[in-house]
Amino acid sequence: MTQPLIGRHPQSVRYYFRLVAGTFRTMLDVGMLAVGSALVALAVAVVGDAFDVFSIGLPLSTSSRLGSSMVVFIVGAFALGIASEGGYGAPESVRGYPALEIALGRLAGSVAVGLLLMVGAVRLTDLVAEFSLPIRAAHELVRAAGTAGATVVPLIGVPLAFGIGRVGNGVASVLEMPLMYVVWALATLSFFVMPAA
Secondary structure: OOOOOOOOOOOOHHHHHHHHHHHHHHHHHHHHHHHHHHHHHHHHHHHHHHOOOOOOOOOOOHHHHHHHHHHHHHHHHHHHHHHHHHOOOHHHHOOOOOHHHHHHHHHHHHHHHHHHHHHHHHHHHHHHOOOOHHHHHHHHHHHHHHHHHHOHHHHHHHHHHHHHHOOOOHHHHHOHHHHHHHHHHHHHHHHOOOOOO
């Protein structure tokens, strides 16, 4: 027997609070995973450029590249830490809710996380303007992840996860989170514009 699309309403305030909190934490988890993995990948690319493993054309000294990559890596690791611990238990907290309500909560949650990332990036624009290129690129990645979370993830990622979840077997429900992550990560890369040197 599959879950109903919509539950019986009206419900208590606690019902809606648990739904909103659980779906927001889920999307915060996915968003921080996308941001963290992009930032760690950027840090690895900068270190590879510093040691001439490959060239990405950074006009910086080796020490500047290594210092910048350390800062970017720490911020990326922090985002991955939020992703690993922040959303702990969030998908399970909404497991008994109807599928359409979970999808609507995830849609609102991804827009909220995307807007928070975009506002954070705007607030930091003046601060990072004088920093090195890798740090400005990391700032641009956060802005791109926010744009992706507020636009592409609610339009593509959440509906795809909803459709996969409706299949009803255990394997399909396990694919919901990775699918939203892949959409968020690819959309982040598509919105990313490398800052000028």
